[in-house]
Amino acid sequence: MSDLLVNNFTIKVGNVNGTGSASANALLMKIIFRMGVPVVGKNIFPSNIQGLPTWYEIRVTEKGYRGRSGDIDLMVAMNPESYKRDLAELSPGGILLYDDTWPRPHFLTRTDITVIGVPLARMCNAAFKVARSRILMKNVAYVGAVAALLDLDLDIIHTLLREMFASKPKLIDLNLQAIALGYDYAKENFGDVSKFKVKARDLTKGKVMMDGNTTAGLGCVYGGATFGAWYPITPSTSLMDAFVKYCKQLRINPDTGKHKYCIIQAEDELAAAGMIIGAAWNGARCFTPTSGPGISLMSEFIGFAYYTEIPMVLFDIQRTGPSTGMPTRTQQCDIQLCAYASHGDTAHILLFPADPSECFDMAVNALDLAERFQTPVFVLSDIDIGMNDWMIDELSWDDNYVPDRGKILLPEDLEGMEKFHRYLDTDGDHIPYRTLPGTDPKGAYFTRGSGHNKFGGYTEDGAEYKEVVDRLVMKWASAADKLPAPVVRKAKKPTKNAIISIGSCDGAVIEARDKLGADGVYLNYMRVRGFPFSSEVEAFIAEHDQVFVIEQNRDAQLRGLLLEHTNTPREKLVPLLHYSGEPLDYKFVRGALSEALKIRKSA
Amino acid sequence: MTSFTKPLIRRRNEPTNELGLVRADYDGAMSTLCAGCGHDAVTASMARAFFELSIEPHRAVKVSGIGCSSKTTAYFLRESHGINTVHGRMPSVATGAIAANHELTYIGVSGDGDSLSIGLGQFVHAMRRNVNMLYMLENNGVYGLTKGQFSAAADMGSTAKKGAVNELPPIDPVSLALAVGATFVARAFSGDREQLVPLIKAGLKHKGFGLIDVISPCVSFNDHKGSTKSYEHTYKYYNPAVHADYVPPSKQIKAAYDAGDIMPIELHDGGQITLRKLENGYDPRDRAAAVNKLFESGQSNEIITGLLYIDEDHKDMHEMARMEDRPLNEIPYAELNPGAAKLKELQKGFR
Ligand SMILES: Cc1ncc(C[n+]2csc(CCOP(=O)(O)OP(=O)(O)O)c2C)c(N)n1
Ligand code: SF4
Numbered sequence: 030m031s032d033l034l035v036n037n038f039t040i041k042v043g044n045v046n047g048t049g050s051a052s053a054n055a056l057l058m059k060i061i062f063r064m065g066v067p068v069v070g071k072n073i074f075p076s077n078i079q080g081l082p083t084w085y086e087i088r089v090t091e092k093g094y095r096g097r098s099g100d101i102d103l104m105v106a107m108n109p110e111s112y113k114r115d116l117a118e119l120s121p122g123g124i125l126l127y128d129d130t131w132p133r134p135h136f137l138t139r140t141d142i143t144v145i146g147v148p149l150a151r152m153c154n155a156a157f158k159v160a161r162s163r164i165l166m167k168n169v170a171y172v173g174a175v176a177a178l179l180d181l182d183l184d185i186i187h188t189l190l191r192e193m194f195a196s197k198p199k200l201i202d203l204n205l206q207a208i209a210l211g212y213d214y215a216k217e218n219f220g221d222v223s224k225f226k227v228k229a230r231d232l233t234k235g236k237v238m239m240d241g242n243t244t245a246g247l248g249c250v251y252g253g254a255t256f257g258a259w260y261p262i263t264p265s266t267s268l269m270d271a272f273v274k275y276c277k278q279l280r281i282n283p284d285t286g287k288h289k290y291c292i293i294q295a296e297d298e299l300a301a302a303g304m305i306i307g308a309a310w311n312g313a314r315c316f317t318p319t320s321g322p323g324i325s326l327m328s329e330f331i332g333f334a335y336y337t338e339i340p341m342v343l344f345d346i347q348r349t350g351p352s353t354g355m356p357t358r359t360q361q362c363d364i365q366l367c368a369y370a371s372h373g374d375t376a377h378i379l380l381f382p383a384d385p386s387e388c389f390d391m392a393v394n395a396l397d398l399a400e401r402f403q404t405p406v407f408v409l410s411d412i413d414i415g416m417n418d419w420m421i422d423e424l425s426w427d428d429n430y431v432p433d434r435g436k437i438l439l440p441e442d443l444e445g446m447e448k449f450h451r452y453l454d455t456d457g458d459h460i461p462y463r464t465l466p467g468t469d470p471k472g473a474y475f476t477r478g479s480g481h482n483k484f485g486g487y488t489e490d491g492a493e494y495k496e497v498v499d500r501l502v503m504k505w506a507s508a509a510d511k512l513p514a515p516v517v518r519k520a521k522k523p524t525k526n527a528i529i530s531i532g533s534c535d536g537a538v539i540e541a542r543d544k545l546g547a548d549g550v551y552l553n554y555m556r557v558r559g560f561p562f563s564s565e566v567e568a569f570i571a572e573h574d575q576v577f578v579i580e581q582n583r584d585a586q587l588r589g590l591l592l593e594h595t596n597t598p599r600e601k602l603v604p605l606l607h608y609s610g611e612p613l614d615y616k617f618v619r620g621a622l623s624e625a626l627k628i629r630k631s632a
Numbered sequence: 633m634t635s636f637t638k639p640l641i642r643r644r645n646e647p648t649n650e651l652g653l654v655r656a657d658y659d660g661a662m663s664t665l666c667a668g669c670g671h672d673a674v675t676a677s678m679a680r681a682f683f684e685l686s687i688e689p690h691r692a693v694k695v696s697g698i699g700c701s702s703k704t705t706a707y708f709l710r711e712s713h714g715i716n717t718v719h720g721r722m723p724s725v726a727t728g729a730i731a732a733n734h735e736l737t738y739i740g741v742s743g744d745g746d747s748l749s750i751g752l753g754q755f756v757h758a759m760r761r762n763v764n765m766l767y768m769l770e771n772n773g774v775y776g777l778t779k780g781q782f783s784a785a786a787d788m789g790s791t792a793k794k795g796a797v798n799e800l801p802p803i804d805p806v807s808l809a810l811a812v813g814a815t816f817v818a819r820a821f822s823g824d825r826e827q828l829v830p831l832i833k834a835g836l837k838h839k840g841f842g843l844i845d846v847i848s849p850c851v852s853f854n855d856h857k858g859s860t861k862s863y864e865h866t867y868k869y870y871n872p873a874v875h876a877d878y879v880p881p882s883k884q885i886k887a888a889y890d891a892g893d894i895m896p897i898e899l900h901d902g903g904q905i906t907l908r909k910l911e912n913g914y915d916p917r918d919r920a921a922a923v924n925k926l927f928e929s930g931q932s933n934e935i936i937t938g939l940l941y942i943d944e945d946h947k948d949m950h951e952m953a954r955m956e957d958r959p960l961n962e963i964p965y966a967e968l969n970p971g972a973a974k975l976k977e978l979q980k981g982f983r
């Protein structure tokens with residue numbers, strides 16, 4: 030265990046799904062955040078509504094690291110079902126807090142930890158009459174107990190509860206009472222047991238705690254999307270929920286009650302895809318949020334949009350596959366699926382956000398890129414980014430932003446033209462002009478997913494067909510430099526070893542690299558943010574002897590794309606893969622890198 | 633093979649519509665369907681309906697799926713945007729397009745395979761949503777384009793060209809439409825233009841989802857003896873029960889005018905659909921009666937046609953979604969951008 034016990038440890042709460050634990054955990058995390066200390070929250074939840082084990086990890090990290098630590102220092106074991114596992118997971122020197130209304134002597138089998146029993150159920154049963162509040166308040170009471178152990182600020186707790194229940198004042202007292210139950214008991218009996226402490230700092234100013242689905246939904250509002258279609262699927266549902274919420278707040282005319290948006294819950298993902306294609310074809314900015322199974326269903330339509338050059342924005346909040354997989358566990362397993370979605374020769378634009386902040390920005394980017402390049406654009410988030418609250422810099426907005434609606438001809442543009450042809454590359458940038466239905470007779474054209482020539486006419490002529498698909502691949506390639514550029518972190522000393530990683534791996538990779546750097550092991554690091562890859566990616570690989578490609582899937586999908594789209598010998602790209610479904614932690618990355626470097630050296 | 637463009641031939645004294653356009657202005661590319669295919673006759677009727685309604689071609693949108701029938705959107709209204717989508721999925725594309733701009737006139741063209749097998753789900757859900765479009769289901773009982781397999785519309789006992797007998801019960805799009813809430817439900821026959829053209833006009837003017845199930849024989853794969861979707865069979869059992877026509881606002885009928893036989897139904901644009909009952913005691917505003925009538929006619933093998941059901945009062949998708957009158961695609965970004973200050977304010981709840 031680390032010697033630095035102040036503002037540097039991890040709490041894990043094991044609970045039962047459906048008992049109100051989520052709000053208790055959120056409260057606990059917010060208290061620490063409000064004390065000015067950076068936190069990382071990871072929800073590890075089951076695919077079920079009530080009754081299965083669920084965990085919440087709160088990492089307290091003065092240094093502001095963003096991944097998991099890989100250690101558990103304080104375990105709050107609220108679920109008898111998972112006691113055994115929770116006990117085993119605790120790091121040496123850690124504290125286990127449990128409800129000793131029912132004593133569990135077997136906790137004493139580990140001598141390297143401290144066990145604290147708080148009779149949460151007994152106290153709550155005595156204090157509260159209603160059965161449901163007894164269950165709910167038990168969770169609030171453990172927050173009180175933890176607050177006592179960690180020296181959390183009671184004033185902040187009180188303020189937070191008042192804010193949370195502003196609209197239901199009755200609940201304020203109930204919650205305050207529950208906090209006091211846990212707090213007083215723990216202070217009295219275990220006042221100085223814990224060496225883990227939170228000390229107030231000033232490190233969270235200008236920061237917010239948001240999840241990536243909320244920021245992506247907000248990004249769609251700010252980007253000017255007026256239409257969305259979707260079919261419910263974990264973990265993407267909350268993205269549409271956010272869009273709905275902010276549209277209701279911001280897009281309803283207060284005088285007439287009329288909406289400046291339309292959201293359709295489709296009958297399935299095929300229909301959701303068709304709807305956004307129809308809306309985009311007709312000139313509305315739009316998007317659909319989904320997850321892997323939805324992308325599988327949408328494939329035929331994605332190829333249609335690609336070939337007919339219709340803008341399409343898809344958010345894939347990735348979860349583990351194949352098939353239904355573990356629907357509430359995270360992975361980066363749809364990279365290749367999205368890169369080449371649909372039959373025939375297709376290639377798509379992908380964006381890889383690493384945190385909720387980038388989800389906001391990339392939602393706007395995706396809307397612009399889809400219309401600029403008239404093609405499907407995927408934002409590949411995942412459960413970790415989409416559904417966990419991350420501490421990020423407050424989102425900001427440039428009021429001078431103007432949406433890039435791409436190459437659309439208006440009646441006045443058409444006026445001077447002899448004839449309009451939908452798929453002609455008149456500017457030599459591989460992007461043709463489009464027109465919107467209803468605007469001008471001259472602009473009329475026929476959109477077909479069957480063979481068409483550059484004029485938009487039906488064709489079965491091989492040369493005419495090739496001319497169009499050859500332009501499409503050039504158009505796709507030309508997007509490389511228009512996507513968010515890769516982020517490069519150079520090591521303190523020159524090195525021939527490097528890391529390439531992606532998306533939500535970032536926090537763990539940065540931390541592992543810091544730790545290795547402290548041990549004198551240097552690695553340059555590039556995080557790719559878009560596909561097709563910019564030329565920087567190939568150059569970066571070329572500058573190094575070996576490049577570790579860290580990603581969260583079994584089949585090294587990012588590495589596969591890198592091999593396919595850069596000129597790199599296979600041996601040079603070493604896969605380091607994590608795919609258990611839990612968010613990546615730095616220990617895994619550090620371990621895998623050290624191992625790989627050792628093997629490489631001895632080889 | 634590339635597509636042919638039909639030559640624009642203009643005759644002297646050719647009748648023009650209110651826009652000064654002639655019927656040929658509503659044509660499209662040359663059809664590539666088999667000679668005698670029912671679908672070509674439907675195409676001609678659609679073009680005529682648009683012509684007679686004086687709809688500006690560029691204010692109309694054609695959507696279709698995949699099949700011989702779905703190809704026909706290329707064969708009329710060359711000055712309209714058209715979109716040939718993927719097999720069975722036209723309704724969703726239409727729904728999205730209409731959400732983006734509800735001011736255009738939308739016509740969907742599909743086949744019985746496209747709508748009743750692969751696309752059954754989307755077909756039904758578009759009706760539930762009362763999407764404001766006219767949906768032409770060109771029904772030949774087979775998959776024409778893939779060479780004659782039975783579709784889900786094939787009647788029990790109907791035989792395929794090579795003799796196989798269909799033993800599965802058919803899905804009747806008209807009964808289905810009545811069950812799931814379509815607000816304009818009609819059956820017609822490609823061979824009866826007199827009935828079909830006015831019906832299309834009424835369907836285009838109806839606000840909400842209109843279905844016309846048009847029996848449209850496939851001469852190559854389903855026009856033989858033993859087929860219940862052949863020209864011969866259809867003519868034999870054909871029963872035009874309700875005749876519908878569209879009357880523009882300027883030419884409203886007077887109340888006194890044959891009140892007993894003609895039933896005017898007021899439309900949102902101020903026009904009317906007039907219904908002429910060819911049979912007594914049938915009220916097309918009564919959904920239950922329509923269902924009964926269909927059932928009875930089915931028992932006697934009769935093919936009852938005409939506008940079988942209409943509900944002009946039901947909210948369409950646009951209204952249900954409470955969208956403002958201005959199309960979504962015309963709202964300027966300035967009105968959509970909540971601004972930097974608002975973003976700051978919103979985030980107070982995330983601290
Ligand atoms: C996903 C998919 N599956 C199969 C096909 C092949 N296919 C093309 S048209 C068609 C049937 C069309 O039947 P219908 O809608 O009745 O049209 P018709 O040709 O009879 O007018 C089929 C099965 C396809 N285009 N796409
Ligand atoms: S195969 Fe049948 S449906 Fe297709 S064009 Fe020929 S006649 Fe018409």
Ligand SMILES: [Mg+2]
Nearest residue numbers: 743744745774
């Ligand atoms: Mg057919």
